[in-house]
Amino acid sequence: MSGSGALTLRLLVAEPGLGLAPLGDPDLDVPVRGAHSIEIADAARWLRPGTLMLTTGLRLAAAAPDDRRWTELAAELAGARIAAIGFGTGIVFDEVPAGLRRAAAQQGIPVLTVDPEVPFTRIEEAVTRGVLADESYLLRRTVWLQDDLLAALVSTDPTDALMERLGALARGSAALFDASGRTVAATGSAPFRLIADELAGGARTFTVGRWDVRRRALRIGPSDYHLVIASREPRVLDDLGDDLLRTAGRVLAAASSVRVLTADQERLEAGRLLSALLAGLPSSRVRQTWERLRTFGFRPGESLRMVRWDAPEPSRPGSRYESIGRPEEPARLLVRADPDPTESGAGASALLADDEPGARWLESAAATGAVGASGPFTDLTVCPERAEEAGTAHRLARQTGRGGLVRLDEVSYATWLAATRYGDPRAADRFERQFGGLARAPDLLDTVVAYLACDQDVGASARRLRLHPNTVRYRLRKVESLLGSRIAAASTVADLYLAFRDEIEGLRDVPPVSSSPTGRPSAAARRR
Structure with a gap:
């Protein structure tokens, strides 16, 4: 017996040295998780599910074929969910007692005869080796699946990469749906729209056309999702489906945790860096600070703006997965929560790259509140002065009563002069x-x-x-x-x-x- 799948009665019967033969035509594809010889009363108490019980019938040696103890024994063993009864003949009984055969058949318990020349210990040792080999195979397979799916974490888009690997392992398709049934990520040619329609039913397994589908419900952070694999080869899903979904779910949770941790660390470092810039930067530290800005995607010497706004930070274009089309390049910015004690509402300051994604971000922020931007600059030592400009532009945006965006370099001198005296x-x-x-x-x-x-x-x-x-x-x-x-x-x-x-x-x-x-x-x- 080789560790290439679950140990079953069929594999044991096929092993010539074990001397096992089935009575009648029972289901031999029953998994076996252990073997134990037992001749005591209340035997079912000592047997775990999936056990092959080995007995010579010694305790019931004097029982007649119609003795009710055969029926009671079979009922107890069925309640314990044993795999089968292995009956040793030629010791107490020359053949399996008719009462046991009848009672076992009524309970659906397979009965195997054990050759008189085969000791029970040989069967127990063989089953133990097979179970260990099976568990070793399952462990190796789980590690292999985890290694393959974990490799998606190093991708620039872990969710897409994970779906591609998951679909390949399932020999079909894979998809991640949000709670509403919207496709977050998908790969393969399965009919995802029809599959999404079936998710509301809550079934873990279902069929759509020629596709067998397996579903696993996930909760990642505050949101609920459906992880789905679909294949036209049911055998693959029967063999790997649960392991694939369970492992992929853990990888997605890990990816989410990594993203949250990384985002928290980036926000903390961005706030520290921006605070240093707003405090005033000596010329001797300009080159070093540009190198720190590189880690946030900034390019040394590029045009920048200081920004101030009074609404929560808008989503950055391109920072979320888009299932259709190419995602937009995200804006590059450092953000620091920075409420103004002289004004009501939340506030924040930012250093923003003055490019097309940055312009889109400004427009997006202006849709939810007042936004003020300084004129463009490249010299990091003037950040405090440009922050004052952003504050002035922000006040001008708030004076309109409608919010919106004000770039101070687009404001007339008279408007600027009036704004600098606002509130004085x-x-x-x-x-x-x-x-x-x-x-x-x-x-x-x-x-x-x-x-x-x-x-x-x-x-x-x-x-x-x-x-x-x-x-x-x-x-x-x-x-x-x-x-x-x-x-x-x-x-x-x-x-x-x-x-x-x-x-x-x-x-x-x-x-x-x-x-x-x-x-x-x-x-x-x-x-x-």
């Missing part, structure tokens, strides 16, 4: 002293806003306000008196624009036909 109590005090009277005069403020929004064109301003041009001129003279300076002076225009930039630019965005004293709140009302 000194700026508020200066505004009150210089423009408080104008801000509290709605008609005059609306006239100034319209005048500057129309590029100092009195006629266009009058049409905007639906007033006579002379009324506009009268009001502008009153503004000059209030401010103590000429309305056409460059310094006055600059001061008024910076003070009321939001109102002026807001009016520019409104078509003239729709602007009316009654259809749009006044600048003073909006400021209040």
Whole structure:
């Protein structure tokens, strides 16, 4: 007997030195897990499932064929789920007693005769060797399967690689489905859509067309999955199916744990590196820091941006498996949770590669909140200054009330100058002293806003306000008196624009036909 599969009654009967012969035509493909000779009462207590019980019938030597003890014995042995009865003839009985044959047949227990010249110890030793060889084979097969499937972990896409190896071992197809039945990864030509439809039934084994299917439910992290193998060779799934699914499930769990651990370590290191950059980097450490950035995919000397946003980090394009099409290249960035104590909501800062994937990431982040980005730079020593730029751009994005993306290099100088004073109590005090009277005069403020929004064109301003041009001129003279300076002076225009930039630019965005004293709140009302 060779360790090439489970030890069965058929293999024992085929071994010529054991002297075993079946009575009748029993099922000989029954697995055998041990052999034990026993002649005591209540024998079933001492036998484990799959045991070949060896006996000479000594305890029931005087029992008649219709003695109920034969029936009781067979029932007890069936309850113990033994493999078969090996009856030694020529010692107590010349042949297997009729009562035992009848009772065993009723319980479906195979009966084998043992040649009088064969000692029971020879059978026990043979079974022990066969079981050990079988267990050794199963162990070697399990190790082989694990080695083959574990090799997928070193792939750039472990899930895809694992499915390919799993499908090859099953001589068919393999797939991983999420709880909803969506295909996460798959390989082979099996009808996966039809297989997915069957998953809701919960069956571990089923058939779809000519494909035999085996399923194993998995829980990886917080999510549930279905791991499936399908083959047109049922023998392969019968032999390897459970081992393949069990081993592959463990490999997937290991891969998930490795990814989580690696991601945690990367986040921790990224936060430390970004903190060092924001604290200020001396020129002597620039080259060393670029080498550290290499581990996160950055290329020395490439263009970068500092970013600040107030929403959870969006998924990075390309960082998740896409079952159809080529995944997009992921954005390269270092992230640090960095809430701003002066503003509500969560916040974070990042160093981002200024390339196409980075641009996609910015747009994705802007879809969920306000995002501010500095101008592009390549000098790592200016990261603190660029972080301040990102904060300024972030404040501008939040001022809109709608969120969105603001790149500071695309913002006008006046907008930038106003943003740098945002929230400064000194700026508020200066505004009150210089423009408080104008801000509290709605008609005059609306006239100034319209005048500057129309590029100092009195006629266009009058049409905007639906007033006579002379009324506009009268009001502008009153503004000059209030401010103590000429309305056409460059310094006055600059001061008024910076003070009321939001109102002026807001009016520019409104078509003239729709602007009316009654259809749009006044600048003073909006400021209040």
